Amino acid sequence: MSRIAQAFDSGQWGVIASASVKVVLVTLTLPLAACGAGGFSLEKAEVDRSIVTSSAPSSPAAPAVADEDSDQTTIGNAVSSADIRELGGQAVPWANAGTGSRGAITEMVELKDGGLTCRRFSATRESFDGVALFKGELCLAEAGGWRMQEFKAL
Known part of the structure; x- marks a missing residue:
């Protein structure tokens, strides 16, 4: 007979059984005792204001607006400095190293109305927040x- 079988045959089964009953009772009573003593409650939990991180800006909309304004200026500079006759309808690429945005200016047309010279255009803007199409003048x-008269997202 194996040693394990001999241990159970020799009357130690009662010792093992009483020990496992004790473990089960302790396992069941400790959580109940914690609940009865007040335990942990989400209603009593408070926000820890001592933890401060700088991983997210406090106002996420402000940098996006500043980036778009900077990109608008960059696009305006590209439109004003382009030689429309030499382009022959080709797109003009632009990039803003300050914001990481880039795109292309298309459909650029120069209009003269009563002595006022204007350029209408379409521009794409690829940035960290997505791709957008703009119309401007x-x-x-x-x-x-040169002064930007109109610049709106489509």
Whole structure:
């Protein structure tokens, strides 16, 4: 007979059984005792305000608006400096190293109305927040500089 079988045959079964009963009773009574003593409650839990991280900006909309304004200026500079006659309908690529955005300017047309010179265009903007299409109009001001008249997302 094996040693395990001999241990059970020799009357130690009662010792093993009483020990396992004790373990089961302790396992069941400890959680109940914790609940009865007040235990953990989500209603009593409070937010730990001492933990501070800088992983997310406090106002996420502000940088997005600043990035779009910076990209608008970059697109305006590309439109104003383009030689439309030499382009022959080709797209003008643009990139803004400050924001990481890039895209292409297409459908650029120069219009002259009563002495006012304007350029209408379409532009794509690829950035970390997605891809967007814009329509815009840039006009030559009296002082000789270009001014963005319209720039809207489609």
